[in-house]
Amino acid sequence: MxxxxxxxxxxxxxxxxxxxxxxxxxxxxxxxxxxxxxxxxxxxxxxxxxxxxxxxxxxxxxxxxxxxxxxxxxxxxxxxxxxxxxxxxxxxxxxxxxxxxxxxxxxxxxxxxxxxKQYDLAINQFNKSLEIEKSIGNKLGLAINYHNIGYAEEAKGNLSSALSNFQKSLDYNNMIDSETGRLICYNSIGEVYLKQENYEEAEPIIKEALNKALNIDDQYYISASYLNLGQLEIETNQLTSAEKHLKKALDIATSYNLKSTVAESSKLLSELNRTKKDFETALKYYQQAVEIENTILTEQxxxxxxxxxxxxxxxxxxxxxxxxxxxxxxxxxxxxxxxxxxxxxxxxxxxxxxSLFIIHRTKALKRDKHILTLEQDMLRSQMNPHFIFNSLNSIKLYIINNDKTNAVYYLNKFSKLIRKILMASKEKETSLKDELETMKLYMNIENIRFDNEINFNITVDPAINTEATKIPSLVLQPFLENSLWHGLSSKDSNKKIDLTVSKKLPNFITVEIIDNGIGRIASHKINEKKKLERNSVGIDITKARLANFSESFQNSYTLEIEDLYEDETPSGTKIILHIPTKLKANITI
CATH class of the missing domain: 1.25.40.10 (Tetratricopeptide repeat domain)
Structure with missing residues (x-):
């Protein structure tokens, strides 16, 4: 606006x-x-x-x-x-x-x-308004007028008629899904129940009205709801709680110059203090109520x-x-x-x-193109021909050696992995549970070429719901591949990778990948001789995908890489990845 x-x-x-x-x-x-x-x-x-x-x-x-x-x-x-x-x-x-x-x-x-307090004149005006609203089919106007007629009937002591009109108003408010309208009707129905001494039905509807008022943050209705709750508590002999809620109603009404609510809450506080035999305080509140009412109800x-x-x-x-x-x-x-x-x-x-549509559409197309490029690059990275060729060669070796059990076992694993990679290529994100299962399959296949020497462990904090937690699909694979081929491939024995998922920061999950390889410095020297660049490109693609994924969340991802040492000797590498989990609030313009 x-x-x-x-x-x-x-x-x-x-x-x-x-x-x-x-x-x-x-x-x-x-x-x-x-x-x-x-x-x-x-x-x-x-x-x-x-x-x-x-x-x-x-x-x-x-x-x-x-x-x-x-x-x-x-x-x-x-x-x-x-x-x-x-x-x-x-x-x-x-x-x-x-x-x-x-x-x-x-x-x-x-x-x-x-x-x-001119109730018959009021009803006459409401009926005139009601006829107009009916003629134009305005449900909001019908809800308002039925409620006001109910209020006038209640003031005249016609409680059954009042309750019927309040219910009609509530029905129309439900049709138009008006939370404020429902709040007003709940307060009014609660007041009628109080007058009928039907405290059992009054309590839940009055408390629901207060919750709705607090959610809407309209001080006018918040003060009215506290007033009703205080009156209920007086009737049910909860005097301490009643005094607390009535004072809240009085404070809000005084702050916002809501004279009628000031008068009503002062009257009830007077009644409460009279019950407690604190007549001086009761008189003070009663005089305050009369003074406020006189400013409204004057002959003039x-x-x-x-x-x-x-x-x-x-x-x-x-x-x-x-x-x-x-x-x-x-x-x-x-x-x-x-x-x-x-x-x-x-x-x-x-x-x-x-203009706004064209700008928005252009940005969306560029973003979609960028995402598509990333997904294609990611798929090419995961479906690397060397990986497929080497995996099939390893399985072929089992077949040549007539080791049918392992051949069938790893061929089954390999087919599941390829299927998961192809399925993941169609989705921008996946559940943490599916991602971890895919990483197990990937490590099982890669471990064939390491003669099953690698001890790979996954540990997940039980407090994390792995099915509900979403992350970009196949986002962990490049880090594991890095650990395998840059950290462990040049190591002789005792090869280990630990993948841990925990909740160290609010609104994030933390994924740590720790290997006990030769470290980044030694690996860099070896890679310079071999002129390998594919893994660094895979990490760059992954970073871009994580950045794109983070746009829908309140916080962005963070990635840390630590070199581990024992007695100043490189003892491995630690990847720390913080992935956001709390989505941005919807903003309507």
């Missing part, structure tokens, strides 16, 4: 600026940053005025009213909602957005009546609401009559202007979208 706002400002797309600012304001409201939310919605209204957009002005006014209503600032909330209604009713043949906002205004005015506020309600009903009719005479011309001009804005905005967004 910030990016959209920046681009829209640069091209003076004022309606889009208003849209983006309202969206940012809703985000701030949902995390209880009300002052920031109001500032953003006010700026959105300014851009709506610049664009001369009736729709976006109505939306901005309603959004400001919703924030003030959350803060229990009745007059300011009502002023903005009624202004939105006046403008909306002046529109002939209103668009879907204008119709939705008429419903929003009426719903919000109903909520203001709720705060002022009630009269103000009634006067405004009558005023906007009358003015709506007058506005509609006046608007009919001018509507045809204004509609034509607005449509022309909106067409131009839509055309330019669509063209710009289309160009940006196509």
């Amino acid at each position: 910030k990016r959209l706002l920046s681009v829209s400002k640069n091209i003076s797309a004022f309606e889009t600026c208003s849209y983006a600012l309202n969206a940012l304001g809703v985000i701030q409201r949902n995390i209880s940053k009300y002052d920031e939310a109001i500032a953003l919605h006010e700026e959105a209204k300014t851009y709506a005025d610049k664009a001369k957009s009736t729709e976006f002005k109505i939306i901005s006014l309603n959004m400001i009213g919703v924030v003030y209503r959350r803060m229990d600032m009745v007059k300011l909330a009502l002023d903005h909602h009624t202004e939105a209604l006046k403008i909306a009713y002046s529109v002939i043949n209103p668009s879907l957005a204008v119709t939705k906002n008429i419903a929003v205004s009426q719903n919000s005015i109903g909520n203001i009546y709720l705060a002022l 506020n009630l009269q103000y609401v009634n006067d405004i309600a009558v005023e906007y009903e009358n003015e709506n009719k007058n506005n509609q009559i006046k608007a009919l005479a001018l509507e045809n011309e204004s509609v034509r001009l607005r449509l022309e202007r909106n067409k131009q804005i839509l055309l330019y905005t669509s063209l710009l967004i289309g160009i940006i979208g196509i």
